[in-house]
Each structure stands twice: as C-alpha cells, then as structure tokens.
Amino acid sequence: MLALETDRLTKDYAVGFWRRRPYRALDGLSLQVEAGEVFGLLGPNGAGKTTTLKLLMELIYPTSGRIAILGHPPGHPEVRRRAGFLPEAPYFYDYLTAEELLSYFAGLFGLRDGARRARVAALLDLVGIGGERRLALRKCSKGMLQRVGLAQALLNEPDLVFLDEPMSGLDPLGRRDVRAIVLGLRDRGCTVVFSSHILSDAEALCSRVGILVGGRLVAAGRLSDMLAFEVEGWELVMAGLDEAALGALGSRVRRATPLGGGRYAIELPPVDDPDCAVAGLRARGGRLVSLNPMRATLEDYFVRQVEARAGGPAAGRTVPER
Amino acid sequence: MARVVGLVAYHVFKESVRDKVLYNLVLFAVLLIGGSYLVGQLTAGQDIKIIKDLGLAASSLFGLFIAVFIGVGLVWKEVDRRSVYNLLVKPVRRHEFILGKFLGLALTLLVNIAVMAAALYAVLALMSWLRPEIGRAGGVEAPVLDPRLLKAFGLLYAQLLVVTSVALFFSTFAGPLMSAAFTFGLYVVGHFNEDLAHFEDVVQSPAAGWLGKALYYLLPNLAPFDVKLAAVHGREVPNLYCALTAGYGLLYIAAMLALAVVIFQRRDFK
Ligand SMILES: Nc1ncnc2c1ncn2[C@@H]1O[C@H](COP(=O)(O)OP(=O)(O)OP(=O)(O)O)[C@@H](O)[C@H]1O
Ligand SMILES: [Mg+2]
Numbered sequence: 356m357l358a359l360e361t362d363r364l365t366k367d368y369a370v371g372f373w374r375r376r377p378y379r380a381l382d383g384l385s386l387q388v389e390a391g392e393v394f395g396l397l398g399p400n401g402a403g404k405t406t407t408l409k410l411l412m413e414l415i416y417p418t419s420g421r422i423a424i425l426g427h428p429p430g431h432p433e434v435r436r437r438a439g440f441l442p443e444a445p446y447f448y449d450y451l452t453a454e455e456l457l458s459y460f461a462g463l464f465g466l467r468d469g470a471r472r473a474r475v476a477a478l479l480d481l482v483g484i485g486g487e488r489r490l491a492l493r494k495c496s497k498g499m500l501q502r503v504g505l506a507q508a509l510l511n512e513p514d515l516v517f518l519d520e521p522m523s524g525l526d527p528l529g530r531r532d533v534r535a536i537v538l539g540l541r542d543r544g545c546t547v548v549f550s551s552h553i554l555s556d557a558e559a560l561c562s563r564v565g566i567l568v569g570g571r572l573v574a575a576g577r578l579s580d581m582l583a584f585e586v587e588g589w590e591l592v593m594a595g596l597d598e599a600a601l602g603a604l605g606s607r608v609r610r611a612t613p614l615g616g617g618r619y620a621i622e623l624p625p626v627d628d629p630d631c632a633v634a635g636l637r638a639r640g641g642r643l644v645s646l647n648p649m650r651a652t653l654e655d656y657f658v659r660q661v662e663a664r665a666g667g668p669a670a671g672r673t674v675p676e677r
Numbered sequence: 678m679a680r681v682v683g684l685v686a687y688h689v690f691k692e693s694v695r696d697k698v699l700y701n702l703v704l705f706a707v708l709l710i711g712g713s714y715l716v717g718q719l720t721a722g723q724d725i726k727i728i729k730d731l732g733l734a735a736s737s738l739f740g741l742f743i744a745v746f747i748g749v750g751l752v753w754k755e756v757d758r759r760s761v762y763n764l765l766v767k768p769v770r771r772h773e774f775i776l777g778k779f780l781g782l783a784l785t786l787l788v789n790i791a792v793m794a795a796a797l798y799a800v801l802a803l804m805s806w807l808r809p810e811i812g813r814a815g816g817v818e819a820p821v822l823d824p825r826l827l828k829a830f831g832l833l834y835a836q837l838l839v840v841t842s843v844a845l846f847f848s849t850f851a852g853p854l855m856s857a858a859f860t861f862g863l864y865v866v867g868h869f870n871e872d873l874a875h876f877e878d879v880v881q882s883p884a885a886g887w888l889g890k891a892l893y894y895l896l897p898n899l900a901p902f903d904v905k906l907a908a909v910h911g912r913e914v915p916n917l918y919c920a921l922t923a924g925y926g927l928l929y930i931a932a933m934l935a936l937a938v939v940i941f942q943r944r945d946f947k
Contacts, residue, residue: 409762413766414762414766442759445762450692451691459684460763464767464768504763507763
C-alpha cells in the first residue's frame with residue numbers, strides 16, 4: 356500500500372512587489388512512498404523540501420498536481436487524524452508550558468483526562484524533556500523547542516509522519532535520540548518522511564531517498580542501489596608484507612600506503628575479487644588485518660548530483676511561458 | 678467540532694488571562710471607575726449621573742481597546758509566528774479555528790465587561806451607603822443602583838463583539854497596524870452610519886445617494902448599541918429594541934466571520 360503519492364506536484368509562489376510574477380519552487384514532483392518506509396527528502400537550501408511538506412499538510416495549496424496521503428487528499432479528516440507533522444524550526448505559544456501545549460493538542464485529537472495526561476507524559480519522556488516541561492515555552496532553548504515539536508507530531512500515534520529537518524538545532528545526544536525515535540517509529544510500522552541536510556542521518560535511517568535540486572527531483576531510489584552503483588573499490592590492510600610481496604600484485608594495486616611496521620593499506624579497484632588478492636599475499640607471509648568495501652558516501656553522491664545541476668534549473672527559475 | 682472550537686477558544690482566553698497588559702488595562706479601568714467617585718464629590722447634585730456616565734464611558738473605551746488590540750492579533754500573530762502550522766494540521770478545520778478565536782475573545786470581553794460593571798455597581802453602592810440622602814434626591818428619575826444599567830452593559834458587549842468580528846476579519850489578511858487603523862476607523866464611522874442612510878437628502882447626485890445607501894448597509898451601524906445616555910437618565914430602553922439591536926449585531930458578526938473564513942480558507946501560510 357502506498358502511504359504517500361504525489362503526481363506532477365507543482366507550486367508557484369508569487370514574488371515581486373510591483374510586478375507579481377510566479378516563481379516555481381516545486382516543479383512536477385512525482386513521488387511514491389510505501390507504507391512503513393523511511394523516506395528521506397534531501398536537497399540543498401532552497402530546493403523545495405519545506406514547500407513539498409507544506410503542500411502535503413495543506414498549509415499551502417498546489418498550483419497543479421495531485422496528492423494522495425493514505426489514499427486521501429491532503430486536509431482530509433482521516434489524514435489529520437492519522438498523520439503527524441513537525442514544521443521546520445517550530446514555534447509555539449509563549450504563554451504555555453511544554454506540558455500545557457501537548458495537553459492542548461492532545462485534546463484536539465479527542466484524548467481526555469487520564470489518557471491525555473499519560474500520553475503527554477510519555478511523549479515528553481520520549482523526547483527527553485524532564486523538569487523543563489513546566490517551563491514557559493518562551494524560555495525554552497532552540498533544541499528543546501525542536502523536541503517539543505517532535506513530541507507534538509507524535510501525539511496521535513500517527514501512521515505517517517512528516518518531519519522537516521528533525522535534527523536541526525539538536526546536540527549530538529539529541530540527534531541520537533531522534534534517530535532512535537525514528538527507528539522506533541519504523542519498527543512500529545509508521546511511515547516516516549523527513550527532510551534533512553545531514554546526510555549521515557539519512558544514510559543511517561532511510562530505506563529510500565529522493566534528491567531535490569532547484570524544485571526538481573533529480574534522483575530517487577533505494578540507498579543501497581544508489582550507493583552500490585557507486586562502489587569504488589576495496590580497502591585492504593595487511594601486516595607482515597614487504598615491497599616485493601606487494602610487487603607481485605602488480606597493476607591490480609591502485610594505491611598502497613605504508614602504515615609502518617610492515618603494514619600496508621592497499622586499495623584495489625571495484626572489479627577485483629579481493630579474496631584472490633588476500634590469498635596471494637597470505638602465501639607470501641602476510642596477515643589480514645581488515646578488508647572493507649570503499650563505498651561512495653551519500654555525501655559524494657549528493658554533491659555530484661547537485662553540482663551536475665548547478666547553474667541549470669536551479670538558477671533563476673521562472674515559470675515558463677504557457 | 679464543538680470540542681475543537683471550545684479548545685481553541687479556551688486557549689485564547691487563557692492567553693489573555695496570562696497577559697499582563699490586559700490586567701493593567703482592566704485595573705486602570707476599575708481605578709477610573711472608582712475615581713469617578715471623587716469627581717462626583719466635586720459636582721453637587723449631579724454625582725450619581727456623573728459616576729454612571731464615567732463608568733459606562735470607561736467600560737466602553739477599555740472594552741474597545743481590548744477588542745481591537747487582541748482582535749487584530751488573533752489570527753495574524755499565529756500566522757506570522759507560524760504557530761498555526763502546528764494547529765491546522767491537527768483535526769482543526771480552518772473555520773473552526775476562526776470561530777474558536779472569535780469565541781475566545783468574546784469570553785475574555787465578557788469577563789472584562791462583567792468586572793467593570795461590578796466595579797461601577799460597587800462604587801454606586803458605596804455612594805448610597807455613605808450618603809443615603811443623594812439616593813433619594815436623584816432617585817426620582819433613576820435609582821442609584823439602577824438595574825437598567827445592565828442593559829447598557831449588555832448592548833455595549835454586543836457592540837464590542839461586532840468590533841471584534843471586524844478586527845478578526847482584518848487580521849486574516851492584514852498586519853496588526855493596518856487592521857487596528859481600519860477597525861478604529863470603522864468604529865468611528867459606525868457611529869455616524871445613520872447619516873449615510875439619508876445621504877441622498879443632502880447631496881444632489883443620485884449616484885452619491887446610492888453610494889451612501891450601499892455604505893450604510895455595508896459598514897457596521899454601531900450607534901444603536903449605545904444607550905448610555907438613556908441608561909444614565911433612567912429612560913426606559915424597550916426589550917424589543919435591545920433584542921432587535923442584538924439580532925442585527927449577530928447578523929453582522931456572522932457575515933464578518935463568514936468573510937473571514939472565505940479569505941482564510943484559501944490562504945497559503947508562508
Ligand atoms: N513564501 C514564499 N514566497 C516566495 N518564494 C518562496 C516562499 N517560500 C519559499 N520560497 C522559495 O521557494 C524555494 C524553495 O523553498 P523551500 O523553503 O521549500 O526550500 P528548502 O528545500 O526547504 O530549503 P532549506 O533547506 O533552506 O530549508 C526557495 O527558493 C525559496 O526562496
Ligand atoms: Mg526547508
């Protein structure tokens with residue numbers, strides 16, 4: 356079942372004070388996310404990630420295109436009941452405390468009395484807010500607001516959550532907490548769609564990612580496919596070798612770096628079978644220390660995708676004449 | 678629906694309760710009403726009337742401040758600070774949001790008007806207890822603790838609700854400064870609205886006459902809500918008149934809120 360589907364979703368903002376002209380922030384986004392997936396929406400600043408998520412939550416209306424969330428149009432009561440949303444840099448009411456805010460929002464989902472208090476307390480614990488839950492939100496730090504934002508997105512035990520940069524403003528511990536929360540949601544069968552700049556997080560969490568550049572989806576797919584395509588070789592570390600032994604491998608060695616004490620780090624090209632090389636070196640008295648595939652990181656892939664488009668559609672997007 | 682509207686309204690009220698500015702405003706109004714006692718001392722014979730007059734005027738003025746200054750921020754502040762993002766993705770429809778905001782401020786105003794009315798009655802009670810003789814003197818046309826003052830407070834409240842709906846309407850698309858200016862403008866114009874209906878008698882051009890008529894129906898007619906003078910002088914304000922005026926107010930409020938919803942419904946929040 357698809358948790359989310361968009362079809363040629365497009366959003367133009369009107370810009371300019373005197374001469375209002377449309378500016379295309381999102382251009383024909385077609386996306387499918389399966390139920391239970393963790394999907395990462397990546398892209399440089401201004402790529403249209405926030406625009407996409409706001410369209411999905413019906414905070415803005417699309418210029419054209421279609422959206423189906425859990426089989427419903429956005430804004431449908433069923434969507435409101437079953438989806439959660441963490442906005443970018445969330446802001447709440449100054450006059451309430453974290454506890455009061457969550458209690459207010461829990462009431463909107465129809466939770467009452469004991470159930471309401473229990474849910475609120477459990478979520479505050481989950482996102483790691485302790486005594487500060489009785490502090491006016493105006494006095495809360497940025498990271499705490501981010502945590503409160505995450506908690507309020509989960510109040511209805513959603514089947515689908517949209518998180519706009521859930522890690523922003525969090526310290527390393529906070530980021531680890533959020534990663535654990537996202538994985539917990541996944542284990543529960545909740546679909547998670549999040550936008551992020553932090554690619555290592557995306558790499559650790561997502562089953563699939565989409566890369567937006569200049570309002571266009573330039574790549575989408577399983578991380579393993581994207582990155583397997585980019586396997587760049589093997590890194591082999593062996594001890595007890597000498598120059599002669601290395602020489603026997605000949606041109607198969609892309610690079611050999613002496614680490615001292617007879618240890619060498621050897622880079623082999625991706626086409627090579629590393630077992631063969633290891634066996635050959637063992638026969639000459641070498642000992643295997645480690646063998647690792649050298650994968651392109653998501654960051655390498657991302658940078659390549661973005662750079663390929665630089666100066667392309669991203670620059671000065673205006674809406675084509677119709 | 679009712680639960681959601683109620684929750685939104687309750688939180689508007691809660692915010693106002695925690696707002697120091699509001700406390701100061703109400704405190705100031707109560708002090709002013711109390712102070713009218715002193716003014717009454719200076720003007721022999723007219724004391725009771727002056728106290729009632731000042732009390733009602735102060736309530737009207739401070740009620741207006743509260744309605745406008747909270748009203749223009751009701752929707753605008755949430756949109757501007759983006760707190761609305763969290764609310765409108767929950768099971769809260771946009772019309773429920775608007776209605777809740779309005780009812781919340783209506784509740785705040787009700788409490789404030791009640792406090793000011795109580796303050797006025799307290800001053801009057803004090804007067805008649807300290808100097809029983811003036812009660813008898815002025816009692817011919819109106820008793821000191823005239824219950825008919827409540828009608829004036831009631832219509833004042835209805836008037837403030839109309840003003841609130843106007844302020845809220847503006848706040849769905851304009852900033853607070855502009856909204857406040859427009860709302861105050863309409864408040865002033867609303868008191869001379871009656872003249873517009875008879876505009877055709879003063880101008881030659883029929884077009885201008887029509888324009889006057891159109892504006893008469895379009896702009897809020899606030900003068901009928903003001904029965905302060907009658908209440909102070911102990912003249913009877915018929916119940917039917919009160920009911921009809923309140924009914925007009927209700928219609929006007931409904932129209933304003935409907936317009937606010939229409940505008941708010943299609944708005945992009947950016
Ligand atoms: N209200 C608006 N009016 C005009 N242009 C807008 C508006 N909101 C966003 N944009 C433009 O749309 C584009 C996409 O913005 P969006 O906020 O979706 O980017 P993003 O991918 O979330 O970026 P970031 O990573 O910085 O959060 C940007 O070029 C931005 O300038
Ligand atoms: Mg963004």
